[in-house]
Amino acid sequence: QVQLQESGPGLVKPSGTLSLTCAVSGDSISSNDWWSWVRQPPGKGLEWIGDIYHTGSTHYNPSLNSRVTISLDKSKNEFSLRLTSVTAADTAVYYCARSQFYYGSGSFFSDYWGQGTLVIVSS
Amino acid sequence: DIQMTQSPSSLSASVGDRVTITCQASQDISNSLNWYQQKAGKAPKLLIYDASNLETGVPSRFSGSGSGTDFTFTINSLQPEDIATYYCQQYDNVSPMVTFGPGTKVDFK
Numbered sequence: 001q002v003q004l005q006e007s008g009p010g011l012v013k014p015s016g017t018l019s020l021t022c023a024v025s026g027d028s029i030s031s032n033d034w035w036s037w038v039r040q041p042p043g044k045g046l047e048w049i050g051d052i053y054h055t056g057s058t059h060y061n062p063s064l065n066s067r068v069t070i071s072l073d074k075s076k077n078e079f080s081l082r083l084t085s086v087t088a089a090d091t092a093v094y095y096c097a098r099s100q101f102y103y104g105s106g107s108f109f110s111d112y113w114g115q116g117t118l119v120i121v122s123s
Numbered sequence: 124d125i126q127m128t129q130s131p132s133s134l135s136a137s138v139g140d141r142v143t144i145t146c147q148a149s150q151d152i153s154n155s156l157n158w159y160q161q162k163a164g165k166a167p168k169l170l171i172y173d174a175s176n177l178e179t180g181v182p183s184r185f186s187g188s189g190s191g192t193d194f195t196f197t198i199n200s201l202q203p204e205d206i207a208t209y210y211c212q213q214y215d216n217v218s219p220m221v222t223f224g225p226g227t228k229v230d231f232k
Contacts, residue, residue, distance in 0.1 A: 038167075046159075046226075048222065061220065100172075108157075109157040109212070110169060111169050114166065116166050
């Protein structure tokens with residue numbers, strides 16, 4: 001059974017950097033899957049942040065592109081999110097997910113999700 | 124960027140009702156459309172992928188259809204455990220970018 005677990009600080013100061021890690025079990029991050037981050041501000045909808053493949057190839061949401069970095073740690077079977085220059089608008093529940101992507105058909109979906117972690121941006 | 128609209132934004136129904144939610148893309152996305160269920164305080168759960176394929180383990184009362192720009196998600200015979208918000212999600216192979224619809228909240232009358 002694939003399981004994902006987010007971890008990281010629950011409180012970040014404005015203008016600081018948000019850093020989260022997603023620990024994966026039941027699958028290898030070196031497999032033919034993509035590893036994604038999605039966030040949800042309180043009471044609002046879902047927003048895709050980006051994802052990474054085991055080769056290190058990444059896709060980012062253009063609205064966050066200049067502030068976001070997703071990376072892998074194959075030795076720990078983890079992947080991470082780094083978001084710089086945060087503001088109150090970055091307050092959200094952050095989810096990590098495993099995604100399946102089939103380039104030829106344009107099929108992309110997230111089939112396993114972590115439980116989510118709330119990050120509040122406040123001084 | 125491809126924009127997704129979803130309707131209705133909320134609906135109230137009774138146990139046993141047939142519930143239909145629509146999702147429209149601003150341009151042709153073929154069948155690159157997925158549906159997720161999110162219960163309060165929980166992570167989203169994949170129900171339908173590639174417009175009409177039922178994810179393993181998902182009850183058959185859930186179904187999806189459509190291609191191009193117009194898609195439909197149906198719950199046949201609404202059950203108490205189906206109370207949730209439902210999101211469509213599309214993948215743009217050109218950008219590449221993932222976009223979620225704004226969601227449809229389903230509750231009981």
